[in-house]
Amino acid sequence: MSEKKRRAGASAAGAASSSKKPRASAAASYAESLRSKLRPDASILATLRSLASASSSKSKAAEKSLADHDPSADPTASYIVVADQDTTSVTSRINRLVLAAARSILSGRGFSFAVPSRASSNQVYLPDLDRIVLLRRESARPFANVATARKATVTARVLSLVHAVLRRGIHVTKRDLFYTDVKLFGDQAQSDAVLDDVSCMLGCTRSSLHVVASEKGVVVGRLVFADDGDRIDCTRMGVGGKAIPPNIDRVSGIESDALFILLVEKDAAFMRLAEDRFYNRFPCIILTAKGQPDVATRLFLRRLKVELKLPVLALVDSDPYGLKILSVYMCGSKNMSYDSANLTTPDIKWLGVRPSDLDKYRVPQQCRLPMTDHDIKVGKELLEEDFVKQNEGWVKELEMMLRTKQKAEIQALSSFGFQYLTEVYLPLKLQQQDWI
Amino acid sequence: MSEKKRRAGASAAGAASSSKKPRASAAASYAESLRSKLRPDASILATLRSLASASSSKSKAAEKSLADHDPSADPTASYIVVADQDTTSVTSRINRLVLAAARSILSGRGFSFAVPSRASSNQVYLPDLDRIVLLRRESARPFANVATARKATVTARVLSLVHAVLRRGIHVTKRDLFYTDVKLFGDQAQSDAVLDDVSCMLGCTRSSLHVVASEKGVVVGRLVFADDGDRIDCTRMGVGGKAIPPNIDRVSGIESDALFILLVEKDAAFMRLAEDRFYNRFPCIILTAKGQPDVATRLFLRRLKVELKLPVLALVDSDPYGLKILSVYMCGSKNMSYDSANLTTPDIKWLGVRPSDLDKYRVPQQCRLPMTDHDIKVGKELLEEDFVKQNEGWVKELEMMLRTKQKAEIQALSSFGFQYLTEVYLPLKLQQQDWI
Incomplete structure (x- = not known):
């Protein structure tokens, strides 16, 4: 996006929140002040490039460890x-x-x-x-x-x-x-x-x-692939995006100049990112399964990760359900366990919205929701899951969520302007490498 | 599809059902015999072309009648x-x-x-x-x-x-x-x-x-349009298809050489049609909302109908729910009534699967399902709806469904081979102009 267009956007966002009542103005002006913390895009891109190349070499190491455990190479494998x-x-x-x-x-x-x-x-x-x-x-x-x-x-x-x-x-x-x-x-x-x-x-x-299985995922961004021989350029799929094909074996010729994959929980955030062509400012592939991930989307994500060796950053709601969704992408679900090696993408980073973001970005109290008893129960169960326990940062965030008993949706960021997500929140996250 | 490929397909279908038990063999051989009723594609296409041009001139007449009722042209409109x-x-x-x-x-x-x-x-x-x-x-x-x-x-x-x-x-x-x-x-x-x-x-x-609203529909076939300025060729969208954009006002430049629009209730049938590239044999636009139609898909269908003036043929399950789905496309839902003029596509033809098809195509008894009490209740309510009562053929079909108390899914046709839908059922329907 040009600097001029960004400024125009910024002033419109200001106008959009100009009728804010005094109660919210402190949070809104703080939210706006974060915009000034943003370094030029070139500098953020340099950070992302080094991240992408690190992820690529790390993936190579991980592949080796997988080969070491190939049971067909080891007749005694149990x-x-x-x-x-x-x-x-x-x-x-x-x-x-x-x-x-x-x-x-x-x-x-x-x-x-x-x-x-x-x-x-x-x-x-x-x-x-x-x-x-x-x-x-x-x-x-x-x-x-x-x-x-x-x-x-x-x-x-x-x-x-x-x-x-x-x-x-x-x-x-x-x-x-x-x-x-x-x-x-x-x-x-x-x-x-x-x-x-x-x-x-x-x-x-x-x-x-x-x-x-039937498909419900969509993808846009810096990705070209062939679906049953048809070349699909995902930078030219408008706002609607390309439906992720149900049959992964018909997908071939995956090419990308993206620096990361942005995994989005919900349709609404996907639409915001697609309409603002976020991937043109920060080269990335954006995909969503619109809620609970289906098999086709999980297969597609894994395929992208394996072939492109890009880091995967997740944007989910700050609630236990958001983490549950990550766990399905990362560890699979129990009833598909035998297939888990092919469905899972273990190394996903939790970009946001994290419980600590709520205070860090001063999300207004009225945009946070109290956790229900069921939420708290699910949250406590998640604390016992291996995929959470392995990551100290995740444990801390989840503990904070359970302590504050507050949750928030990605869309809570709309309280600072409809495009705050794409213009401030995500660029700042990327700049600060604020993922865990 | 080439004649050679079609024959290959036919023999494979025969092989696939070669282990059929005697109980089903009569139905299966009758089903296969229908294949011989198919005239050459060129002849079916000629039929479709005359249908498409008739639909186009009828649409012009309908537009006129709509203009007659434009309330802005008539200050006394109530x-x-x-x-x-x-x-x-x-x-x-x-x-x-x-x-x-x-x-x-x-x-x-x-x-x-x-x-x-x-x-x-x-x-x-x-x-x-x-x-x-x-x-x-x-x-x-x-x-x-x-x-x-x-x-x-x-x-x-x-x-x-x-x-x-x-x-x-x-x-x-x-x-x-x-x-x-x-x-x-x-x-x-x-x-x-x-x-x-x-x-x-x-x-x-x-x-x-x-x-x-969020999108869940997909489209493939003989359609080119621009989504937010990106030119989308729906013949080159693989099996996954193009996700229907959430914002219809970003859709422009609609072009098509299709002869009809095929509206499909379910994802699985859509996938079969897309994978078999049905639209290359019979030029059409295939779209589905994957069940209950969402606003974006309804807007998109209406837009196609208005701009292209093509007949819309519906392929839904033979049950009351299939008709309910047609009613949402045709008449809108009560809670969006004020918006109904822009969401509805009144003139949809019921191609199949119709209650009378079950006997006509000798769908095996075990592939039919008994209607539940709730199904029967919904079916009786539908008999009272205006959009059903206006069409004598629909009333008869619905009465037959309620009399036989049987329903069937589109996929029941798979009992004659996975590709029976695209290779025999639909071509024969088109040839015989078997829609009401």
Whole structure:
């Protein structure tokens, strides 16, 4: 944004808050005074560039540590990491399974599938990988057993359907899969559960099976990628942004000159950033899942992080729910644990809005909300979570939230002017490297 | 799609259902036999072209009838149609209101706002326009009255905030608006309600006030438009599609060689159509709001319909909820009635999945679901709605649904193969002009 335009913006913001009552004027004038603390953009950009290159070299180190823990490289590894596989690999894994079953039948022994347990007792959190993985406990699913005959049949059917989907080179939803044989599956919970079994049996992510979730995320900013062969330039996606594709394996050719990824909890803040073309002032990629993150957005973020090796800065509400959302991005959710290696982006920085920001930016008392009993309960539970405990700064912030019993939304910053977020708050945060 | 590719698809679909149990094979082979009924695409396209040109001339006639009812052309009109206005017009309307208040104050009479009532008793459905509009009943909101002083203040504040937003040329959400003066507004319901008042007072849509809703719709297909100046080619948006922009006034330069607009209820069907690039075989624009339509998607659909004059064909579940969704697109929802003229697209054709399709396409019994008591209640209520009663075909279909007490999702068609929807069902529907 030009200096002239910024000044015009500043005066308009002043005008917008000119009818503020005296009660709020002290906070508003303090908020305005922070604008003068801003160094020229070039100086902030220099900071961000060094951050981006540091993140890139750190990622390389992290990759190495992941390779050290690759269970396929270590036959004694006691856990299963479900990984992305290409179509050829998944197809040949299915072929091997089916051939083994056929041989077993021909030799008169019937057939049985070995299904890794997805029970929580078979899950473990690996601190050095910062991920939940599955242990190697398996159960047999023989066809020649009254208790398991049905489930073995369903498993065989799902394997055959996934094979057909892969061979056609298309993608389907769980619901589509269910409808191909309603009589056999009975209800969708059954085909869904067996699909998860199949995913673990094959050691492939669900997206490798071409069974996809619906999308709700959007992205704008300094990013170019191909969605099913179409080149998408996310600096030219207007205010609406580009819908994040449901099938991550059709995403290719990721390129970017961004210095960081800005992960935004909510649609409204995303719109503000997109409309103000924040990414042109501070080269970045802005994405949001509009609340609770869906699988497609988590896969997309991870892919960006892995390929571009950029730092990820998070802008969420200052409440326990904001942290919960970060935990889903960072650690995955329990019921997708076996897939966690492919869905999680462990190293996310908490940029804001943090509990300490409320006083630091003098957010007016009337824009803060009292925490409910449920909020406080969730907050206390979060204090016990590994992803919080590992980061002293996060513990302190969360303790402060629970002590003050106050929460605030990102939009509370609108009390200083609609564009305070993009013109003062975020630039100052970036300048001061104020993330933890 | 090439003939070769289509044949390959057909044989793969056959393979996918080759393990079908005998119980379903009759339905499946009938379903496959429908494929042979398909005429060459060129012939179907000729049908669609004549439909599109008919729709275009019909739209011109409809426009004329709308002009006949333009209340600004008719000073005796007894209702208010809230309309889209450009920034200059909204700003000058605010200026006029505020100047009138100032003059009133200077003359010693204090000030008062005249606020049109949004009560349901002040709403009326106009059959010839097929829209809900507001009658002219207004209430006075004087500042010098204990009962209304607060609300008059809030109204003045909202007017000033909207003015600031328009002057900056930005867009904000209702939540942003609320946070600019939490102490005054108290809770968001109050600022939201007054925003609706202001919208009626000014005779402008909420989107003209630059207060926007969050977006959840996506679009792909034969459409080019500019989102905030960025040229978007929706044939090159991959499978994910383009997120529909929250601020319709930033949409411009709409161009299309489509023959129709395909309105899809659900994300999963949208994904199937996008991945199969259905719009390349049958030039169309495909859009979905992923369930209950949001304001941004409704505005976008209406804009497409008005500018391109294309027929709109709807693909929804065969259940009362599918029809409810059509009613929101066609007639608006009661609480946005004053804005209905700008949000509704009255002339939508019900393509499918219709209750009569279930037998016509021999959808297997196990893919149909029994209607719940609540479904039946909603279905009976729909029979009383004007938008249903006007269309004899719709009444018959709905009566059949209530008689058979069966419903089905779009995805029930997956029982004949994952791509049956795009390869047989929809082409045959288009060929037979099977919409009502």
